[in-house]
Amino acid sequence: MASQITMPKLGLSMKTAKVVKWLKKEGDAVKKGDALLEVMTEKITNKVEAPADGLLLKIVADKGADLPIGALLGVIGQADEDISAILAAAPAGGAGEKKPAAVSGGKVKISPAARKLAEENGLEITRIIGTGPEGRITKEDVEKAIDEGSALADDRPALEVIPYEGMRNAIGENMARSWATCARVTQHVSVDISGLLALRKSINADLKEKEKISVTALLTKAIARAIEINPIVNSTLDGEVIKVLKDINIGMAIALDDGLIVPVIKNADQKKLIDINAEIADLAKRARRNKLNPDEMGGASFTISNLGAYGSVDAFTPIINLPESAILGVGRTVEKPVAVNGEIVIRPMMGLSLSIDHRIIDGAPAAQWLKVLIDLIETPHKIFV
Numbered sequence: 001m002a003s004q005i006t007m008p009k010l011g012l013s014m015k016t017a018k019v020v021k022w023l024k025k026e027g028d029a030v031k032k033g034d035a036l037l038e039v040m041t042e043k044i045t046n047k048v049e050a051p052a053d054g055l056l057l058k059i060v061a062d063k064g065a066d067l068p069i070g071a072l073l074g075v076i077g078q079a080d081e082d083i084s085a086i087l088a089a090a091p092a093g094g095a096g097e098k099k100p101a102a103v104s105g106g107k108v109k110i111s112p113a114a115r116k117l118a119e120e121n122g123l124e125i126t127r128i129i130g131t132g133p134e135g136r137i138t139k140e141d142v143e144k145a146i147d148e149g150s151a152l153a154d155d156r157p158a159l160e161v162i163p164y165e166g167m168r169n170a171i172g173e174n175m176a177r178s179w180a181t182c183a184r185v186t187q188h189v190s191v192d193i194s195g196l197l198a199l200r201k202s203i204n205a206d207l208k209e210k211e212k213i214s215v216t217a218l219l220t221k222a223i224a225r226a227i228e229i230n231p232i233v234n235s236t237l238d239g240e241v242i243k244v245l246k247d248i249n250i251g252m253a254i255a256l257d258d259g260l261i262v263p264v265i266k267n268a269d270q271k272k273l274i275d276i277n278a279e280i281a282d283l284a285k286r287a288r289r290n291k292l293n294p295d296e297m298g299g300a301s302f303t304i305s306n307l308g309a310y311g312s313v314d315a316f317t318p319i320i321n322l323p324e325s326a327i328l329g330v331g332r333t334v335e336k337p338v339a340v341n342g343e344i345v346i347r348p349m350m351g352l353s354l355s356i357d358h359r360i361i362d363g364a365p366a367a368q369w370l371k372v373l374i375d376l377i378e379t380p381h382k383i384f385v
């Protein structure tokens with residue numbers, strides 16, 4: 001009897017997942033538990049396994065299809081087995097609607113006339129700037145590109161050609177949507193972390209090597225405390241209302257070889273420093289092994305993007321992780337001469353970059369929140385009182 005391959009529920013918050021690629025082709029013999037295809041949800045790639053032994057008789061869901069839980073992906077059965085009833089019972093459009101390339105959630109929005117003209121002239125539409133509503137590319141935009149000789153298909157030799165799919169595509173869509181939606185403002189500051197480093201040294205003196213507290217853990221705790229004191233950055237725009245959220249869930253942007261993901265420290269304000277430290281280490285380790293589940297990726301109310309470890313960036317403009325209203329970028333720590341009580345001294349100075357969505361948070365309240373955070377970092381015992 002034929003077995004259906006359906007979209008599994010991969011997390012409590014999951015609603016849909018996108019087919020990244022099939023690992024088997026129609027006609028292949030498979031065994032129960034074999035990985036058949038990869039699907040992506042919340043930037044996590046998961047493998048869907050065969051529910052039974054047999055032949056992969058039919059692939060229903062095409063690459064790129066974005067499908068709900070329970071949707072038919074394919075059918076396993078025996079040679080010459082009639083599966084027409086299963087296919088007929090599948091919901092219309094079960095393979096997912098093919099979306100045009102367009103800037104709506106990162107895809108290129110373009111009118112049919114403009115697309116036809118671009119194709120006739122060999123233009124790459126992703127390189128054309130749209131001036132229509134919400135950045136839609138119009139026929140006039142294509143004509144302008146033709147006149148200027150821009151947006152020609154790029155046939156230059158490449159060292160490597162990387163498919164724009166899976167995690168890379170998901171990141172691109174999310175970043176483009178944020179960039180197109182938010183009224184971004186970024187505030188930059190350097191903060192003296194000598195007190196924070198001294199506190200860390202004191203704490204770690206009594207801890208085992210594997211338990212030693214990281215600077216990131218201390219920053220996370222400081223940020224959670226700053227949000228407790230002034231929750232303005234813990235907000236989201238929900239339709240026609242702005243919600244200042246109760247839960248303080250800190251997203252931690254973690255770089256991977258092929259992109260980045262943002263696991264979440266839930267209720268960071270309620271956790272002990274040593275527990276936050278252990279959780280950050282665990283999430284980072286499992287993230288790099290693709291072992292996180294979707295529930296560990298959702299629900300952030302504020303995000304930290306830390307580039308300090310690379311030692312090359314003082315300040316930058318982190319892109320807000322929608323539907324959040326703010327994100328803190330952390331740059332490198334550099335010893336610099338600073339004035340303290342009328343004297344020039346050398347202090348370790350860390351760069352901080354707070355990006356806010358100006359639709360939700362004005363510059364002055366953001367600066368006030370940043371002042372609270374600076375005070376906590378420079379006098380770190382206040383984090384715990």
